[in-house]
Amino acid sequence: MKINFILFFFIIVSVASHAQNRTLNVCAQDCEFSSIQTAVDQAKPGDSIFIKKGIYKEHDIFIDQKSIHLYGEKGSIVDIDHKGYGFKVEASDFSITNLSIKNVEVSYTSDYAAIYLFKCFDFKLKNITLEKAFFGFLIEKSKDGVVEQNDISGTGQSEASSGNAIHLWNSKEMTIRDNEVYDMRDGIYIEFGGDNVFENNYSHDNMRYGLHFMFSDDNRYSYNTFQNNSAGVAVMFSKRIEMNHNVFKKNWGTASYGLLLKEINDGKIYNNTFENNTIGITADGSTRMVYRENDFINNGYAVKFVGGSYQNDFSRNNFLYNNFDLSYSGGLNNNSFDTNYWSDYTGYDLDKDGYGDVPYRPVKLFSYLVNQTPESIILLRSLFIDIINFSEKVTPVFTPENLVDYQPLMHEVQW
Amino acid sequence: MLKILKYSFFDLVRSRWSYVYFLFYLLLSSVLLFLNNDLSKAIITLLNVVIILVPLIGTIFGVMYYYDSQEFTELLMAQPITRKSIFLGQFLGVATSLSLSVLLGLGIPFVLYGLFQSNVIFDFLILIVVAVFLSFIFSALAFNIALSNTNKIKGFGYAILVWLLLAVIYDGAFLMALMYFQEYPLDQFSLLATLFNPIDLSRILILLKLDIxxxxxxTGAIFSAFFGTVWGSFVSVGVLVLWVVFPLWRMLHTVNKKDF
Structure with a gap:
């Protein structure tokens, strides 16, 4: 009986406190507030602030330890007018939705962002459009946030004068999904972060990377599309990254690649599509990686091993019409390339078990030569090169002896 | 000279070989275009064919034509016509008819396909220019070979050898040099080495224009830095012109001295 009473009491209190939650309206004229900052200052925890249609020339709007919910409507625009940050937030359990923010100040010394979060927990940034952003969302030391359905674009002038669309620093367990980021430096950047999930984002036309990991373990990114960036995704100095169902395409240029793996271990790469990249994957010092059921289509190089990579396992991947399927330097180092489908494979399958009877050597003599002497690339598409490639295929002399797919598949893998 | 040019040209245009050659290119480029749907890719494949086949056909055809019309040439020389105009006329007849076959064979399908609306028209123009240059260069070389060898078998042998040398062996030697001197900076060297071989030069000129x-x-950056400039294009066209002019000059020189 007593317990019931206490429970009843708590319900009453919580309902009562909810009843006190107000919605503060902000608009240019004829409202309680004409400035977002004053509305924020007046708001109590749990309150909502409705920003009506209009242009608000405000900057450095500071939300200090208040759990409030800001939302706008179509046409609610915050114009920072190149004066520092848009919002600065240090709070938990808050949200900002349906807003448009533009003209973040460009600086070479400070990381001005449209929305800057510091030590924030349980928050949501949704449906926000950023134009001419220097940094878009700069999120530091935060946890359990959701960033979704935002559209972030910069001016894309040069790497030095632009920032990252979504920048996570020392943040954990965040969900970044359904965002479109373009014309920035990095689309999404994450440093010292763990257990984050990146899903369904579309990162394109960025000057540097579509997605960039530094020192961040145990993250996952899936179903994203990286198109026409200087490089699709760079994963550096990180462990146990899971990459699946992403599309890397048209990252084309003299120094471009779909996916760069630099000093990363124990990752999983599966069901991704690499299409029309100069280099599909560059693996530099990456160890114990599993590559399964990926499509490599029409790339210059499908996979390029630069060095120091051990125990990587490629199986059931499709290598289709790449100029070079594999470029490799150094010893075999326990890397295995068995049971893949190679469109260049010309062997036969007499016992009809689905595996070719003749082993396939993915490293062509020419790609070996180019590794030795980069200048020899100038003989690309020369008749002589076709001839020596063919003779090397018949009797291998130079190409790494053990680098062989002993069970090349006869049919494309359907996944 | 013009009369002889006209005569050889129409003689060749009427001949079966020109038609076969023309039809081959027509078929090749139409099949490539209509199966592939990608102009840029089609150009790459055509490039492969053009830089191998045009020189080969040019040399063989040139030698063949010379030996075939030897008696007629001797008859002409009995007439009051300068040797220069006889041989120049014959050479131009061969070279233009070959170029025309390539030009029409490649051009018609591309035009039908809608080349003028596409943005690769410039790449295609380079392909055509290169093909025409290669036809001229290799028929000039062929005339030289044929003039220096009365023995037909020997003449054909040398013709094939010259083609093999420029299309294959040169690249082999080039590659060996690159491998052997890999400790040294090689970009200037490779630039120079490509300039000396018309086939390599043509290949690079086209490759640099394409996505590939x-x-x-x-290395490619160094090449495009060179060929992208006015000076670079001037030099590359100049080299191709030299490759036509020098064999021609030698041909006329031998013709004037030769005792037929």
Missing amino acids: SALLGY
Whole structure:
């Protein structure tokens, strides 16, 4: 009986406190507030602030330890007018939705962002459009946030004068999904972060990377599309990254690649599509990686091993019409390339078990030569090169002896 | 000279070989275009064919034509016509008819396909220019070979050898040099080495215009820095012109001295 009473009491209190939650309206004229900052200052925890249609020339709007919910409507625009940050937030359990923010100040010394979060927990940034952003969302030391359905674009002038669309620093367990980021430096950047999930984002036309990991373990990114960036995704100095169902395409240029793996271990790469990249994957010092059921289509190089990579396992991947399927330097180092489908494979399958009877050597003599002497690339598409490639295929002399797919598949893998 | 040019030209245009040659290109480029749907890719494949086949056909055809019309040439020489105009006329007849076959064979399907609306028209123009240059260069070389060898078998042998040398062996030697001197900076050298071989030069000129040039890395960057400039294009066209002029000059020189 007593317990019931206490429970009843708590319900009453919580309902009562909810009843006190107000919605503060902000608009240019004829409202309680004409400035977002004053509305924020007046708001109590749990309150909502409705920003009506209009242009608000405000900057450095500071939300200090208040759990409030800001939302706008179509046409609610915050114009920072190149004066520092848009919002600065240090709070938990808050949200900002349906807003448009533009003209973040460009600086070479400070990381001005449209929305800057510091030590924030349980928050949501949704449906926000950023134009001419220097940094878009700069999120530091935060946890359990959701960033979704935002559209972030910069001016894309040069790497030095632009920032990252979504920048996570020392943040954990965040969900970044359904965002479109373009014309920035990095689309999404994450440093010292763990257990984050990146899903369904579309990162394109960025000057540097579509997605960039530094020192961040145990993250996952899936179903994203990286198109026409200087490089699709760079994963550096990180462990146990899971990459699946992403599309890397048209990252084309003299120094471009779909996916760069630099000093990363124990990752999983599966069901991704690499299409029309100069280099599909560059693996530099990456160890114990599993590559399964990926499509490599029409790339210059499908996979390029630069060095120091051990125990990587490629199986059931499709290598289709790449100029070079594999470029490799150094010893075999326990890397295995068995049971893949190679469109260049010309062997036969007499016992009809689905595996070719003749082993396939993915490293062509020419790609070996180019590794030795980069200048020899100038003989690309020369008749002589076709001839020596063919003779090397018949009797291998130079190409790494053990680098062989002993069970090349006869049919494309359907996944 | 013009009369002889006209005569050889129409003689060749009427001949079966020109038709076969023309039809081959027509078929090749139409099949490539209509199966592939990608102009840029089609150009790459055509490039492969053009830089191998045009020189080969040019040399063989040139030698063949010379030996075939030897008696007629001797008859002409009995007439009051200068040797220069006889041989120049014959050479131009062969070279233009070959170029025309390539030009029409490649051009018609591309035009039908809608080349003028596409943005690769410039790449295609380079392909055509290169093909025409190669026809001229290799028929000039062929005339030289045929003039220096009365023995037909020997003449054909040398013709094939010259083609093999420029199309294959040169690249082999080039590659060996690159491998052997890999400790040294080689970009200037490779630039120079490509300039000396018309086939390599043509290949590079086209490759640099296509997407695939991104694969060429920093060597490619050096090449496009050179060929992209006015000076570079001037030099490359100049070299191709030299490749036509020099064999022609030698041909006329031998013709004037030769005892037929």
